[in-house]
Amino acid sequence: MSTAASFAPVDPTGAILGDEVYERLGDAILDGRLAPGERLRDVELATWLGVSRTPVREALQRLERIGLVEVAANRYTRVSSPSDAVRDDTHEFAALFLGNAVSLAVPRCSDEALADAVAIVDDIVEASRADDHGEIMAASARLFVLIVNATENVAFQRVMQEGDVAIRRNLGGWHPSIECPIERTTEYVAFREAVATRDGALAEATLRRIHGLR
Incomplete structure (x- = not known):
């Protein structure tokens, strides 16, 4: 289970913010800080990363498109488990x-x-x-x-x-x-x-x- 201590705040003066959030979340999935099946809440992730919810939502949409995140409308957004x-x-x-x-x-x-x-x-x-x-x-x-x-x-x-x-x-x-x-x-x-x-x-x-x- 991930915690706030697992994530360093994003530097808003660095790369394009949406890309930086996407990379951070992708890396967290790769190294297990965000484990398969773990629920992803945009408010929580935004707080941990020190950004607004918008780049987090955009990053989650990109991760869904490539299969790392799965979404069931009004039920959950979570890290997928590859078959x-x-x-x-x-x-x-x-x-x-x-x-x-x-x-x-x-x-x-x-x-x-x-x-x-x-x-x-x-x-x-x-x-x-x-x-x-x-x-x-x-x-x-x-x-x-x-x-x-x-x-x-x-x-x-x-x-x-x-x-x-x-x-x-x-x-x-x-x-x-x-x-x-x-x-x-x-x-x-x-x-x-x-x-x-x-x-x-x-x-x-x-x-x-x-x-x-x-």
């Missing part, structure tokens, strides 16, 4: 979205961005060798953000900006599609080579195999 089907659908979406982003970003990104991407894939390769699922996921999340930004495509970036928190929440407890660490690492090494040589089509195809998609 297995939602988790599976999110994994499929994230893998396909990242694959599309890779195919765009790898041929066109700067040398610096490419080097950063390869370095992150190296981290994924090492985590796969160690069969460290948590670190594979953490490094993959870093790669996701970098690659989407490197697409230089505003539509991709906006989808990522709005959906990032839902993707991260729904993929909690993720496990690799390829269970064998040797086979999985071989595929990640192939993915690294495709990224390093700017072969976007091959990188996308390899990523799909890694995630069990054809």
Whole structure:
């Protein structure tokens, strides 16, 4: 159960207020300060965050649209609990979205961005060798953000900006599609080579195999 002490007041002179409240509430859902099933009251949240009810209501509407909050009119607004089907659908979406982003970003990104991407894939390769699922996921999340930004495509970036928190929440407890660490690492090494040589089509195809998609 969350308390007022769980939230620092929002700085009204910083980012756009509605975006800041959205990020704060999303982060609280991700780290468990706002737990699945917890009732969300706009007056209470506004008091904790030191803002009016309007940006809180706007943030809750955005969180509802991406599935992190569920609303029953005149009954409740609460944090949702992702089902297995939602988790599976999110994994499929994230893998396909990242694959599309890779195919765009790898041929066109700067040398610096490419080097950063390869370095992150190296981290994924090492985590796969160690069969460290948590670190594979953490490094993959870093790669996701970098690659989407490197697409230089505003539509991709906006989808990522709005959906990032839902993707991260729904993929909690993720496990690799390829269970064998040797086979999985071989595929990640192939993915690294495709990224390093700017072969976007091959990188996308390899990523799909890694995630069990054809």
